[in-house]
Amino acid sequence: MPNERLRDAMHRNQLTTADLAATAGVDPKTVERWITQDRIPYPRHRHAIATQLGETQSHLWPEALSSTRAAEVAQSELVQIYPRRAAVPVELWQRLLTTPTQQVSILVYAGLFLPEQHPRLISILRERVEAGAKVRILLGDPDSPEVAQRGAEEGIGNAISAKIRNVLTWYDKLREVDGVSLGLHSTTLYNSIYQFDDEMLVNPHVFGFPAAHSPTLHLRRLGSGDLFNLYADSFDRIWSMAKPAWPQREAH
Structure with missing residues (x-):
């Protein structure tokens, strides 16, 4: 299932897969998989991308954080x-x-x-x-x-x-x-x-x-x-x- 939240955030910020790939230091094909296959990036990549897009990691990848980890972040x-x-x-x-x-x-x-x-x-x-x-x-x-x-x-x-x-x-x-x-x-x-x-x-x-x-x-x-x-x-x-x-x- 495509990650429409990530796709929409990229569109609003006028950023391409190449732009996100450069930010995360990965191949553009990896970014394509994040979008089209809803693959979840590594934590260091999630942080960099969420910062660039002005979004929270939990919004872009709701399944990335467990409820326990989400509570720890809130604290x-x-x-x-x-x-x-x-x-x-x-x-x-x-x-x-x-x-x-x-x-x-x-x-x-x-x-x-x-x-x-x-x-x-x-x-x-x-x-x-x-x-x-x-x-x-x-x-x-x-x-x-x-x-x-x-x-x-x-x-x-x-x-x-x-x-x-x-x-x-x-x-x-x-x-x-x-x-x-x-x-x-x-x-x-x-x-x-x-x-x-x-x-x-x-x-x-x-x-x-x-x-x-x-x-x-x-x-x-x-x-x-x-x-x-x-x-x-x-x-x-x-x-x-x-x-x-x-x-x-x-x-x-």
């Missing part, structure tokens, strides 16, 4: 767990914010702590765009029932909506910056997600408690792992359903 993607978001070192936030060259993706309801803890946040994001990064920010729609429900669950009334409107004034300074996009979502937010290239902080939400008091996972992407991509895919799904916060710019 390896977990760098650190903090008992609450407020315990994440400011130095770590600073490093993650100031180093990306590919993407910064932020999913929150308000995330007011970011501009409060990092007064240079707007300048930092401008610098990241100048370095080639794409910045995507998702805030909760302040008028949505989901945001109102979260406020009720935390016992703070309309405070979250007010925080979102406050944060919107901060990010409005980036309205005319090409490479920065801001969306408003109306989802039940299970996790806040902060992605910086191949590192990520995930802040799971706990009923009745503010996000700052909930645990936070520090993840680093591995080519053979799925945990990092699980949250990255979740961000993309919410992004696809969000409405632009700056509709006039989107219309240009």
